[in-house]
Amino acid sequence: MNIPARLVEGYRGFRHTRFRRERDHYLRLAQSGQRPTTLMIACVDSRVAPEVVFDADPGEMLVVRNVANLVPPYQPDAGYHGTSAAIEFAVRQLKVAHIVVCGHASCGGINAFRHNTLNGVDAAHGDFVTRWVDMVAPATKLALTCEGVDPLQDQTAMELAAIRQSIMNLRSFPWLKAAEDAGELSLHGLWFDVADGSLRVLDEAAGAFDTLDDAPLG
Amino acid sequence: MNIPARLVEGYRGFRHTRFRRERDHYLRLAQSGQRPTTLMIACVDSRVAPEVVFDADPGEMLVVRNVANLVPPYQPDAGYHGTSAAIEFAVRQLKVAHIVVCGHASCGGINAFRHNTLNGVDAAHGDFVTRWVDMVAPATKLALTCEGVDPLQDQTAMELAAIRQSIMNLRSFPWLKAAEDAGELSLHGLWFDVADGSLRVLDEAAGAFDTLDDAPLG
Amino acid sequence: MNIPARLVEGYRGFRHTRFRRERDHYLRLAQSGQRPTTLMIACVDSRVAPEVVFDADPGEMLVVRNVANLVPPYQPDAGYHGTSAAIEFAVRQLKVAHIVVCGHASCGGINAFRHNTLNGVDAAHGDFVTRWVDMVAPATKLALTCEGVDPLQDQTAMELAAIRQSIMNLRSFPWLKAAEDAGELSLHGLWFDVADGSLRVLDEAAGAFDTLDDAPLG
Amino acid sequence: MNIPARLVEGYRGFRHTRFRRERDHYLRLAQSGQRPTTLMIACVDSRVAPEVVFDADPGEMLVVRNVANLVPPYQPDAGYHGTSAAIEFAVRQLKVAHIVVCGHASCGGINAFRHNTLNGVDAAHGDFVTRWVDMVAPATKLALTCEGVDPLQDQTAMELAAIRQSIMNLRSFPWLKAAEDAGELSLHGLWFDVADGSLRVLDEAAGAFDTLDDAPLG
Incomplete structure (x- = not known):
């Protein structure tokens, strides 16, 4: 073919x-x-290509992409852990200086999680997707706390909370946490709005996502 | 930060x-x-961004990226399977018409596998990378058969064989195999050479990778 | 302001x-x-930027642009001759190897000439445009001979004939003709169709413009 | 060929x-x-393509290019006046809202003028270039007044003064001046530095060119 x-x-x-x-x-x-300085953790979504959105040159950033740009918790067992392997490769071998979790609007994976939860779909439904996106369940509490809204009713709030949770999960990797504590690595959260091209940046200290200040388009 | x-x-x-x-x-x-027609399975490598190499428009292709562009075998259990979740999302929900496994030259993940095998490094070494790339072990036989060389001595042969094996693993997903058998889905293997920008295409019938015919650069 | x-x-x-x-x-x-190898003579039209249409790198081509991409006849007098100055700069100083006259569809200057001729507008009408485009009057005979149609009724035929005439006018510059005769310079005619992006190439030997063979767009 | x-x-x-x-x-x-809103008067130089430097879309700007981006004085006679024809086409027919004279560093035409003047080369030397660039002779006084330096010793000062003079010459076209006075048209001067990509903007009120404020490159 x-x-x-x-x-x-x-x-x-x-x-x-x-x-x-x-x-x-x-x-x-x-x-x-290659000597990339950034690991980008992004979604498989066809509308959000990191090298396009950040106009990256070849060699600039290592990019792992999965459904809903999720970071699983640290789980070093005999299973195949693709995202965790990419994180280990980036942090321990390439020694990147930045890890960015980049979410986006209208995320199908986050939408599936909300749908499943609201409709009582069991995590064992289907083969992989339902189980994979169920990983963000703990983020519903984060959304209530940080965004102050019920994320099951608010897609954006759930997307932002999932980014927060992925950053928390990153810190469960001991060598990653050590690099961050040593000041050799910093973690970032971004959210891209496909509809208007705006970008929100997580300010962890302030506990909020702020839209990047930018000149209006002509 | x-x-x-x-x-x-x-x-x-x-x-x-x-x-x-x-x-x-x-x-x-x-x-x-989004209504992408292609699922691209590519490497995290910073030099091989699929949307750049294939000049893709937003919306054209769903892209999952992991170390060495690998497809694990079908394993529907309670674990988190990121790549398999992306495949399920692409095939069962978005009903893509094509799945492309896109490998490349100088792949760090394939190189790590060769190094580990030659040096007797146990798959349990480290946390995730060693175990993840050990997934291509069965491909060493494929390389001997198809490329006719010892892939532990030949990085390109191992890269090509890993693409073949990922395509075999794709066919272990029952609903994917059914879609292929029904003529609704086709599988493809590509290999990009970072050094000279050439592209090889897997011809499954002929059992070989052929360099895409193209005009020379000026 | x-x-x-x-x-x-x-x-x-x-x-x-x-x-x-x-x-x-x-x-x-x-x-x-700069050491450009090509002089491009193109129209002021906002839809036909030579560096865009030929994806040129900085430094590749000298570009003179005037209404209807015209070359006046050789006229070395005390007047200001902008296009002729560019041609002299390209040929005698930069010693370019190619001169390309690049016309295009829906040319406002050519259309004005046809309108003026059909309606008996005097060349002295207005200040500069009418006189400038009247330069292509001799090309009406070329169109009858080469394209076999009345160019006053056929915009494309007039556009193609004007390109032929500009190339004839180029050969009226003695040092340019000498360079061509010495095999150091070649002259080319192109015509770009804004509507479908196709390109026609003048084959002087065959006396015809041929559409450049190209793969269809996806 | x-x-x-x-x-x-x-x-x-x-x-x-x-x-x-x-x-x-x-x-x-x-x-x-086409309905361009800007007429750009630029140089033939191969390093300064206006559509590239201003990332223009097709249809946005009419572009006339000649050696040293010069505007001749208003001279409606029987000669062929290519640049003036483009200006008439832009102002009277297309009714553009802006005319931009865009100069640049290392301009060969300006350099030729300085060389000719310093070495007493007669304007009748050669066929067209010497005469064409001699058009900027009055600008030497402008440079002394505005830039405060001898432009024969200072290439940049001469380039900036030539832009000022071209804008003065634009105002010698009566219908152009009328459009400007009516507030329907504004005139602008820009200067692009090929070496570092910076851009200077003429502030006529202040009598100076200012570098456009911009974020540093990464």
């Missing part, structure tokens, strides 16, 4: 525009290896 | 160039929801 | 995306001077 | 990336005609 024509076309477009222009940079990165 | 200046700068660049230009498209995607 | 907000915004977008990415290249070009 | 391979490659890159993404916009512009 042939690969989709759009992929071939898109690849050729990339190769003859951006790759051509940056090929020396790609070659250097291939020869010297 | 403030978010990195480069992220703010990059975001502002995006917002005032590409987002401004495509904001109607973003707004429509926010209002009507 | 302040400069338009869109210019400031656009400039900031450029500076923080493309300029940032290519600033080493810009710096080198500033230090070593 | 075939067109340069880089042009074909660049065109294909454009067509399969930006044109594909914006083709609805191009089609609308082809059907409804």
